[in-house]
Amino acid sequence: MSIQTEISFSNMKPGGLHDYSSTYRISTFCVDQVDENVPPSPEQARALAALPQDIATLSSLTDLVTPMALRVAVTLRIFDFIDSGHRTLPSLIDAVDAHAQMLEKLLDHLCFIDVLRLTDDRYELTTVGSLLVRKNDAIGTTAALDLASVAGKLEMAVTELLHAVRTGETVCQGFFGEDVWRHLNSGSYTDADMEVFATGSRVPDLDFLVEGFDWANVGHVVDVGGNTGTVVQALLDRYVTLHATVIDLQCFTGLARQLLARFSARCKVRTQSFFDPLPEGGDVYLLSAILSDWPAQDASRILRNCVHAAGSGGRVVVSELHLNGYFLDPAQPTRTDLLLAASMHAPDRPIEEIMELADAVGLKHVATTKSRIRSILEFRCR
Ligand SMILES: C[S@@+](CC[C@H](N)C(=O)[O-])C[C@H]1O[C@@H](n2cnc3c(N)ncnc32)[C@H](O)[C@@H]1O
Structure with a gap:
């Protein structure tokens, strides 16, 4: 039995009996009696009897195997193969690119955790398992689990x-x-x-960005960090005289060019870093969901580049997402908070702080509008 955690019972050691921590070691799987000749005292036995539930809880909280087993199964498309008729072990061994004995162990575990069911040598998807069939997945769960x-x-x-x-x-x-x-x-x-x-x-709350600012009176918007052009597409569709430039890194601009091809008369796509000088000539420089990824110093550099390109009297629009509200997980709010904080530098930078950063690079605040998860801050260059 592998020993992963030792829990000391010395603080509940009754009347100078054995130091329980050296007698019993608790793994995340079960309690091992290390020394069979040393029986637990009644008090210790009661403490031990109360432990299995705690151990089961701890084991499920700390387990890495089941989350990885599900990811491996999605990556190997096991749920898709079963859905398309590969129901028996030999048929799955033929279909799935995997080691036969390991595949069987994996299938055993998938049955145990109730994502699959084995009836008369045939595997079936349970209701949860059917969520892991790619063609049923409308929200990207399988892509997020696919290790490839x-x-x-x-x-x-x-x-x-x-x-x-x-x-x-x-x-x-x-x-x-x-x-x-x-x-x-x-x-x-x-x-x-x-x-x-x-x-x-997806671009969260895109409609609010499209409707929550006076784009109708803008000639040319430069979407700085415009990704594959989703925001610009929506703007150009809605405002038929608007022109746009999308700026992003190489990994996104190729696709942006394809997706924006139908707007070629009104739209350019440019590959460059927003830490380098930006092209001049835009009426509005838009930063949508950009600053939250960066610490204050880098966010200031991006804002300053927008100011230089926009020139005196030009405008910069900062539209940040306040993601703690968007991803709110009522069952585990702290989990989402922790994940966001560990994934980006400022997932919910307060508006006052954005204003301070903007002020420091020479931007004058003009207006703020806000939905539940997105703010739109308009600034004019001094
Ligand atoms: C969170 S996404 C926001 C995309 C889009 N503006 C939106 O509202 O959905 C951040 C974008 O910044 C781009 N980006 C990151 N670093 C960049 C850099 N140094 N220069 C240009 N774009 C960059 C990323 O490629 C990505 O498209």
Whole structure:
């Protein structure tokens, strides 16, 4: 039995009996009696009897095997194969690219945790298991669990939570040795991988960004960090005289060009870093969901570049997401908070702080509008 955790009982040692910590060791799986010749005292026995539930709780809280087993099963498309008729073990062994005995062990565990059911040598999906069939997945769960996908690889960065808690840097910095955007742009992923990743991403509260600002009176918007152009597409669809430039890193601009091709008369896509000087000529420089990824010093550099490009009297619009509200998980609010804080530098930077950063680079606040999860701050260059 592997011993993972030792719990000392010395504080409840009755009347100078044995030091229980050396007698009983508790693993995350069960309680081992290490020395059979030393019986527990009645008090210790009662304490032990109360332990299995705690141990079961601890075991399920700390388990890494089941979360990984589900990811492996999704990556190997086991749920899809079963859904498409590969119901028996020999048929699955033929279909799935895996080691036969290990596959059987994995299937056993998937049955035990009730995502599969084995009836008369045939595997079936349970209700939960059927959520892991790709064609049934409307919300991107399977992409996030697929260890071969970009989203699935990014998910694994959470194993560097220790790095984030120790240093205040992001889990991606710990896992990949660089920030998430630099990593995505490093050439590690194919265009096809990036396309799946980008098309699975949504722009939260896009309607509010499109309707919550007076775009009708803007000639040319530069969407700084405009990703694959989702925001610009929505703006150009809605405001038919508006022109736009999308600026982003190489990993997104190829796809942005394709997706915006129908607006070629009104839209340009430009590959560059927003830490380099930005093109002049825009009426509004838009930063949508950009500053939250960066510590104050970098956020200031991005804002300053917008100010230089916009010139005197030009406008900068900062639209931040206040993600703690968006991802609110009533069952475990602290989990979401912890994950967001470990994944980006300022997931919910207060509006006052954004105003201070803007003020320091020469921007005068004009107006603020706010939905539950998105703010739109308009600034004019002094
Ligand atoms: C959270 S996304 C926001 C995308 C989009 N603006 C929106 O509202 O959905 C951040 C974007 O910043 C881009 N980005 C990150 N670092 C960048 C850099 N150094 N230069 C240009 N774009 C960058 C990323 O590629 C990504 O598209």
